[in-house]
Amino acid sequence: MNQLDETSHNLIFEGKRLEPVSLDCNMVGFCSKCDLDLESLAYHSTESNWLVCAHCRNEHLILMRYDRQWNWQGDYDLEIGTEKVSVSSIAKEKLETVFTQAEIRDMLAYEQSAPYTRQNLYRARAKYEKFEKLFGIKIDV
Ligand SMILES: [Zn+2]
Structure with a gap:
């Protein structure tokens, strides 16, 4: 499970620990579970991807993966926890x-x-x- 640390906002993604590059709160789409707006919690980057952690007001969490040109690559499960x-x-x-x-x-x-x-x-x-x-x-x- 991908995990976003609630205090440091470090992201554990596929076993790797990533520090946030931004904590901007932006509208990033709609929740696939309840259709409410999704707001970003943190942005992380890897060599080939941007990773956006987001939630809706029903506290559904999602991790969205984009390539470096911001083409959407896929959605992943996310949980918030303590590293x-x-x-x-x-x-x-x-x-x-x-x-x-x-x-x-x-x-x-x-x-x-x-x-x-x-x-x-x-x-x-x-x-x-x-x-x-x-x-x-x-x-x-
Ligand atoms: Zn939702």
Whole structure:
């Protein structure tokens, strides 16, 4: 599923992470589900395409793909979510408010495919939701 991050507006498209080139709000067509106007949320570009994330007032989401000359190429499903973040990219001070030293060590070890203690990782995973609520960061381990 293609995902637009609700805060950074980064787009995960076919497994690639794209930063927005514009957050302009334009009328970009009509919703195929309910016929209401579609408004753009964010524009992204790849080497060969423009990608436009849009929604209607009924919160139907759509990702439209165009070539570089703005010829329509196709529509894709889109969801809005919170981008998952690797443990090593999160500030230690933040991690330490929720996780123990042993849990942090083993989350990092797991991320780096190093040996880790399974129980520590299980305990850490049980706290991901709490961490997400506190910092709005979804951990991807
Ligand atoms: Zn709609």
